[in-house]
Amino acid sequence: MASFDLAQQPHRRFNPLTGEWLLVSPHRALRPWQGQQEAPDRSQRPAYDPTCYLCPGNTRANGAVNPAYEGTFVFDNDFAALTPDAPTGTVEVGGLLRAEAESGVGRVICFSPRHDLTLPEMDVAAIRGVVDVWATEFEALGSRPDINYVQIFENKGQVMGCSNPHPHGQIWAQRTVPGDPAKETVQQQAYYQQHGRTLLTDYLEIELKEQQRVVLENEHFVVLVPFWAAWPFETLVVSRRAVQDITQLTSPERDAFADAIRRLTIRYDNLFQTSFPYSAGLHQRPTDGQEHPEWHLHMHFYPPLLRSATVRKFMVGYELLANPQRDITPEYAAQRLRELSEVHYKG
Amino acid sequence: MASFDLAQQPHRRFNPLTGEWLLVSPHRALRPWQGQQEAPDRSQRPAYDPTCYLCPGNTRANGAVNPAYEGTFVFDNDFAALTPDAPTGTVEVGGLLRAEAESGVGRVICFSPRHDLTLPEMDVAAIRGVVDVWATEFEALGSRPDINYVQIFENKGQVMGCSNPHPHGQIWAQRTVPGDPAKETVQQQAYYQQHGRTLLTDYLEIELKEQQRVVLENEHFVVLVPFWAAWPFETLVVSRRAVQDITQLTSPERDAFADAIRRLTIRYDNLFQTSFPYSAGLHQRPTDGQEHPEWHLHMHFYPPLLRSATVRKFMVGYELLANPQRDITPEYAAQRLRELSEVHYKG
Numbered sequence: 224m225a226s227f228d229l230a231q232q233p234h235r236r237f238n239p240l241t242g243e244w245l246l247v248s249p250h251r252a253l254r255p256w257q258g259q260q261e262a263p264d265r266s267q268r269p270a271y272d273p274t275c276y277l278c279p280g281n282t283r284a285n286g287a288v289n290p291a292y293e294g295t296f297v298f299d300n301d302f303a304a305l306t307p308d309a310p311t312g313t314v315e316v317g318g319l320l321r322a323e324a325e326s327g328v329g330r331v332i333c334f335s336p337r338h339d340l341t342l343p344e345m346d347v348a349a350i351r352g353v354v355d356v357w358a359t360e361f362e363a364l365g366s367r368p369d370i371n372y373v374q375i376f377e378n379k380g381q382v383m384g385c386s387n388p389h390p391h392g393q394i395w396a397q398r399t400v401p402g403d404p405a406k407e408t409v410q411q412q413a414y415y416q417q418h419g420r421t422l423l424t425d426y427l428e429i430e431l432k433e434q435q436r437v438v439l440e441n442e443h444f445v446v447l448v449p450f451w452a453a454w455p456f457e458t459l460v461v462s463r464r465a466v467q468d469i470t471q472l473t474s475p476e477r478d479a480f481a482d483a484i485r486r487l488t489i490r491y492d493n494l495f496q497t498s499f500p501y502s503a504g505l506h507q508r509p510t511d512g513q514e515h516p517e518w519h520l521h522m523h524f525y526p527p528l529l530r531s532a533t534v535r536k537f538m539v540g541y542e543l544l545a546n547p548q549r550d551i552t553p554e555y556a557a558q559r560l561r562e563l564s565e566v567h568y569k570g
Numbered sequence: 571m572a573s574f575d576l577a578q579q580p581h582r583r584f585n586p587l588t589g590e591w592l593l594v595s596p597h598r599a600l601r602p603w604q605g606q607q608e609a610p611d612r613s614q615r616p617a618y619d620p621t622c623y624l625c626p627g628n629t630r631a632n633g634a635v636n637p638a639y640e641g642t643f644v645f646d647n648d649f650a651a652l653t654p655d656a657p658t659g660t661v662e663v664g665g666l667l668r669a670e671a672e673s674g675v676g677r678v679i680c681f682s683p684r685h686d687l688t689l690p691e692m693d694v695a696a697i698r699g700v701v702d703v704w705a706t707e708f709e710a711l712g713s714r715p716d717i718n719y720v721q722i723f724e725n726k727g728q729v730m731g732c733s734n735p736h737p738h739g740q741i742w743a744q745r746t747v748p749g750d751p752a753k754e755t756v757q758q759q760a761y762y763q764q765h766g767r768t769l770l771t772d773y774l775e776i777e778l779k780e781q782q783r784v785v786l787e788n789e790h791f792v793v794l795v796p797f798w799a800a801w802p803f804e805t806l807v808v809s810r811r812a813v814q815d816i817t818q819l820t821s822p823e824r825d826a827f828a829d830a831i832r833r834l835t836i837r838y839d840n841l842f843q844t845s846f847p848y849s850a851g852l853h854q855r856p857t858d859g860q861e862h863p864e865w866h867l868h869m870h871f872y873p874p875l876l877r878s879a880t881v882r883k884f885m886v887g888y889e890l891l892a893n894p895q896r897d898i899t900p901e902y903a904a905q906r907l908r909e910l911s912e913v914h915y916k917g
């Protein structure tokens with residue numbers, strides 16, 4: 224398909240979801256690494272930690288006591304970046320200093336009462352519980368008139384700034400639509416207007432035909448390394464059916480979403496035999512009261528590790544000043560992930 | 571100037587150079603930190619390290635021997651992400667898989683023969699030597715027909731993916747204009763067409779009047795924390811005169827540029843009494859053969875430390891999926907930097 228060798232030669236790839244480019248330098252994967260080593264997470268944690276502010280029955284910083292929860296547990300973030308009661312207002316100086324007040328809600332979702340688990344160590348039924356909470360929260364927050372976008376995400380691992388290993392994620396929901404979902408709206412809208420199908424519907428069709436970047440599939444979801452992946456083992460979890468948000472998933476589709484997340488994260492842990500760090504999150508339609516037929520639910524996984532449990536990719540100098548750059552190709556990353564077992568290495 | 575309190579309330583700020591927004595959550599600066607601790611760089615290094623591949627007289631991985639250089643030393647990156655001889659070509663599948671071959675040049679610039687120094691520990695004359703090399707390299711690379719953008723940058727510190735503490739920077743020069751400079755071109759062009767002055771000329775005027783975000787000034791350069799800074803102690807070094815690239819700086823302006831860099835990086839080191847990590851780089855006009863009257867030379871510093879030599883800001887979950895977010899305000903960061911001495915803490 225190519226007039227040059229994607230596996231060997233420096234090239235740029237286009238991200239149709241954001242409209243931005245990245246640099247791929249496959250020949251560079253062999254460069255030696257003498258820099259910082261990460262500390263791999265091989266901790267053995269107790270099922271219950273009396274000092275953890277997320278464990279059932281424990282007291283949080285603000286004095287609140289967690290219930291003796293058995294599945295998931297959701298509460299307002301005690302240190303939320305967004306607050307609902309924020310006053311409105313704007314700042315404008317010469318068109319160059321521009322600010323506007325922002326309001327919103329920060330929530331924390333404990334995935335399990337068990338302090339020692341992570342998503343890949345939970346069973347499908349338990350992960351399905353997490354999917355259901357995401358849907359309930361999206362519904363509740365998204366229907367508020369003061370919330371126009373709901374960002375659901377998880378930071379996993381110390382290297383991703385996660386300060387508590389208890390399995391949990393967050394929601395930041397706000398009045399405005401933030402940068403990336405706004406870009407994805409513009410791009411998906413343009414595609415939908417031109418083709419009458421969602422961008423990811425057509426993209427899935429290409430990937431399922433080529434199979435090169437597909438990591439795993441089930442009846443309702445596909446996991447692949449996108450053609451434009453920036454992080455070494457970045458993946459995209461896409462629903463086969465074009466739904467705008469998670470509340471539209473049927474019960475079998477929710478089970479399939481949980482299955483896809485479980486199988487993917489087990490493969491991640493198996494890759495370097497470590498609890499694999501990542502930031503992951505859902506992208507869905509803005510909850511701004513408009514129709515969004517162009518939107519197609521998906522989940523991004525952005526994991527930093529590159530070569531081993533201790534050597535990560537740094538998005539620094541060139542990446543911060545110019546654009547993202549990767550060394551190993553998405554095709555190679557997909558192949559590595561495809562070859563791994565779906566039985567967790569811890570057994 | 572504001573209809574709400576920028577120092578206390580969550581808000582968004584607009585970056586006129588890129589056209590993107592960021593979230594500011596000033597009230598969140600007080601949240602406790604229990605996560606990853608960085609290893610501060612307090613190493614005592616020898617002036618010459620026989621195992622360093624950048625020290626004068628040493629042999630590099632590919633067998634080349636460094637000259638006994640006394641000022642700066644520039645060579646082609648032995649593991650360059652870009653190569654000049656790359657074949658051309660494109661990939662296009664359904665408008666969704668899009669790639670194009672990319673070519674370019676990677677260079678390494680040693681700032682000093684001394685293994686134990688960093689920019690803030692060099693004198694103005696030595697830093698002026700670095701400025702002159704940047705200009706020479708920009709000229710040489712930028713005048714090649716196959717190079718349309720020259721990205722000059724430095725990654726400093728292990729936490730910024732720098733694998734060798736010998737003071738050095740890099741250049742990645744390439745056929746296309748990468749993401750950020752391309753966005754800055756669009757934004758500056760629009761401003762210039764509307765106002766007949768560069769965006770940064772007018773922005774400087776506002777900042778010099780308000781003084782709130784100015785860190786230091788000299789006759790030809792101003793260093794400030796931009797109103798839209800994303801990293802905690804991010805700064806922008808701007809020339810007072812609207813020049814499109816570094817080759818247009820007069821000799822006194824180059825001295826002033828070196829002086830500004832020295833005084834800023836000393837303040838950085840003094841902030842947490844550590845060798846302050848950052849990625850920094852110049853943004854200048856594309857070398858695409860077109861006139862770029864809208865372009866205004868500047869240098870970005872993106873340092874990750876937030877609270878101390880060991881606690882950094884993580885650009886993760888929300889930041890990767892939505893948009894950048896900061897806790898301390900740019901005004902507070904500028905004040906902190908302003909209060910510091912310009913005598914290096916090492917004495």
Ligand SMILES: O=P(O)(O)O[C@H]1O[C@H](CO)[C@@H](O)[C@H](O)[C@H]1O
Nearest residue numbers: 536537538539540541542725731
């Ligand atoms: O070229 P270096 O110093 O080996 O590598 C460093 O800088 C590059 C350019 O910003 C990055 O792509 C790498 O991830 C980083 O480790």
Ligand SMILES: O=P(O)(O)O[C@H]1O[C@H](CO)[C@@H](O)[C@H](O)[C@H]1O
Nearest residue numbers: 378384883884885886887888889
């Ligand atoms: O909210 P946490 O887990 O304390 O903090 C973590 O996630 C946030 C949202 O991605 C980031 O802004 C912080 O930098 C990171 O440390």
